[in-house]
Amino acid sequence: MNKFMELAYQEALKGISMKHGGPFGAVIVKDGTVIAQGHNEVLLRNDPTAHAEIVAIRRACEFLRTVDLRECVLYTTSKPCPMCKGAIQWSRLQKVVYSGDYEDVRKLNFDDLYFFDTFNQEDAAWAKIDHEHFSKLIDAFQDYKDDIRY
Numbered sequence: 045m046n047k048f049m050e051l052a053y054q055e056a057l058k059g060i061s062m063k064h065g066g067p068f069g070a071v072i073v074k075d076g077t078v079i080a081q082g083h084n085e086v087l088l089r090n091d092p093t094a095h096a097e098i099v100a101i102r103r104a105c106e107f108l109r110t111v112d113l114r115e116c117v118l119y120t121t122s123k124p125c126p127m128c129k130g131a132i133q134w135s136r137l138q139k140v141v142y143s144g145d146y147e148d149v150r151k152l153n154f155d156d157l158y159f160f161d162t163f164n165q166e167d168a169a170w171a172k173i174d175h176e177h178f179s180k181l182i183d184a185f186q187d188y189k190d191d192i193r194y
Contacts, residue, residue, distance in 0.1 A: 048073055048119040049119050049141065049143060052081075052096075054069065055083045056068055060083075064084060064085045064086075064087055066149075067152075068096040068097075069081070069120070070096040070121070071118075071120075072116050072119075073116060074116045079116070080100045080107055082101075083096050093127065097124050097131065098127070098131055101113065101118075113137045114138050115138060116137055117137070117139045120141070120142045123144065124140065124142065
């Protein structure tokens, strides 16, 4: 077994044993060195965004003091869900290596494929209002965005 995937697997087992959430672990590696690990903490934190990948990405960004992880590789026990895929793209992770897939997690009643199918559909409960206020926020951000280090 790949040594980094083994660490992700051990991280997932740790989370399961502590009843923090599902069978998911993640490890982020830069230049052959582990810089962050995480397991599913959804039940621990009562936070639906506390997936293993998100936990690891947050820790890696904090460790490196940047939001740009393009020189890193993510090892995760399962193919990332749409939310995690978005975080992977936003953090610019260079590569993702996974073990299980959506058919595997479907056995646990996690239906990631449903979210992919409905992801681009507009939610009927959403409403756009007061757009001119957001335009002012855009203008305010423009004034200092060049000073931000990504």
